[in-house]
Amino acid sequence: MGANNAFESAADRRKYIRIPYEAVIRYKACPNKDPKKKLFLDGSAKNISSGGILMATKERFPSGTVLEVELDIPSLDGYSTVKILGQVVRTTEVQKGKMYENGISFYKIEEEDEDRLEQFLEFFPEME
Numbered sequence: 001m002g003a004n005n006a007f008e009s010a011a012d013r014r015k016y017i018r019i020p021y022e023a024v025i026r027y028k029a030c031p032n033k034d035p036k037k038k039l040f041l042d043g044s045a046k047n048i049s050s051g052g053i054l055m056a057t058k059e060r061f062p063s064g065t066v067l068e069v070e071l072d073i074p075s076l077d078g079y080s081t082v083k084i085l086g087q088v089v090r091t092t093e094v095q096k097g098k099m100y101e102n103g104i105s106f107y108k109i110e111e112e113d114e115d116r117l118e119q120f121l122e123f124f125p126e127m128e
Contacts, residue, residue: 019124021048025055026070030085045071050114050121052086052105060100061088067104073120082113 026040043057065088072079086104094101
């Protein structure tokens with residue numbers, strides 16, 4: 001994937017194995033011109049792969065929205081914060097006007113964070 005990769009194509013979305021992963025994540029839309037929304041908001045991860053994440057938020061995001069996402073993943077040294085830019089590829093309303101599930105395709109991730117994420121995902125058996 002690397003720091004300079006372009007958005008994943010629709011055909012690539014399912015090539016990554018998804019791991020159930022429920023955790024609090026932090027996110028904000030980019031570019032963020034609203035001074036009231038410069039801080040990260042909390043959301044919930046539902047599952048994760050090396051190519052994307054499914055997360056629940058209180059906000060609805062149109063397809064194509066770029067989000068900056070931070071998540072803490074277990075590592076040999078405790079927890080590591082991984083920072084990712086991702087593009088919203090789908091949004092589903094799960095609670096009318098209150099909760100949305102957003103499928104995010106990773107757009108940009110620094111090599112060190114990508115390595116941390118890959119190491120974390122290696123601990124899970126492959127799921128079909």
